[in-house]
Amino acid sequence: QQQVKQSPQSLIVQKGGISIINCAYENTAFDYFPWYQQFPGKGPALLIAIRPDVSEKKEGRFTISFNKSAKQFSLHIMDSQPGDSATYFCAASKSGYNKLIFGAGTRLAVHP
Amino acid sequence: KAGVTQTPRYLIKTRGQQVTLSCSPISGHRSVSWYQQTPGQGLQFLFEYFSETQRNKGNFPGRFSGRQFSNSRSEMNVSTLELGDSALYLCASSPGLAGSYEQYFGPGTRLTVT
Numbered sequence: 381q382q383q384v385k386q387s388p389q390s391l392i393v394q395k396g397g398i399s400i401i402n403c404a405y406e407n408t409a410f411d412y413f414p415w416y417q418q419f420p421g422k423g424p425a426l427l428i429a430i431r432p433d434v435s436e437k438k439e440g441r442f443t444i445s446f447n448k449s450a451k452q453f454s455l456h457i458m459d460s461q462p463g464d465s466a467t468y469f470c471a472a473s474k475s476g477y478n479k480l481i482f483g484a485g486t487r488l489a490v491h492p
Numbered sequence: 493k494a495g496v497t498q499t500p501r502y503l504i505k506t507r508g509q510q511v512t513l514s515c516s517p518i519s520g521h522r523s524v525s526w527y528q529q530t531p532g533q534g535l536q537f538l539f540e541y542f543s544e545t546q547r548n549k550g551n552f553p554g555r556f557s558g559r560q561f562s563n564s565r566s567e568m569n570v571s572t573l574e575l576g577d578s579a580l581y582l583c584a585s586s587p588g589l590a591g592s593y594e595q596y597f598g599p600g601t602r603l604t605v606t
Contacts, residue, residue, distance in 0.1 A: 412593040414593075414594070414595075416597075421599075422599060422600075423496075423582050423597035423598050423599045423600050424535070424582070424597045425597070426594055426595070426596060426597075429593065429594065469535065471535075473593065475590075476590070477540075477548055478523050478525050478540045478542075478547070478548060478584075478586050478588065478593075478595060479525070479537045479540060479548045479550070480525075480527075480535075480537060480584075480595060481537070482534055482535040482536075483534075484534050485534060485535075
């Protein structure tokens, strides 16, 4: 009930392409779904987040798509750049609990 | 605003020793959460402190403990260190109020147990 499953484990995309990372959750009580970006030697940085009352949220080149009935959400990175090369984590939590349940992470490499 | 700061950044300890890590949250934030990051287990929640009280707890043994001070700074303690405790320990800062969900991470403390 507490798991968040993330795929793929690694992803290679050409510069200018679209990177897509998927996550699935089990606990229907989750109501906050953030994505974090982590560079080597750094802490995770909050990228974008969504609540289940909307199906899509876009911030710049980053878009979250959310499917409540399927219990799935995904991150789309448009016009991927070499500087986007990092590890991306999806996460989930429920109201009143500052306890993030993280996916296993996706290592993204954007080739020039 | 200054971000989340963690000290020390790197630490090497011997099995059986204890260690204390420190975290200063973003100014005005009252919630501090701690996470352990390892290659094998990924990011795992340890506990959360809000207004000097532990509000949530993960599934870690009692060797892992924490506290929060009146200025919201937090410390995490690990006693009787084991080799498996080698990890990046991250703290995350949040306003902690109802309706605020964002957590902002510090750079972490890299703990190596030998």
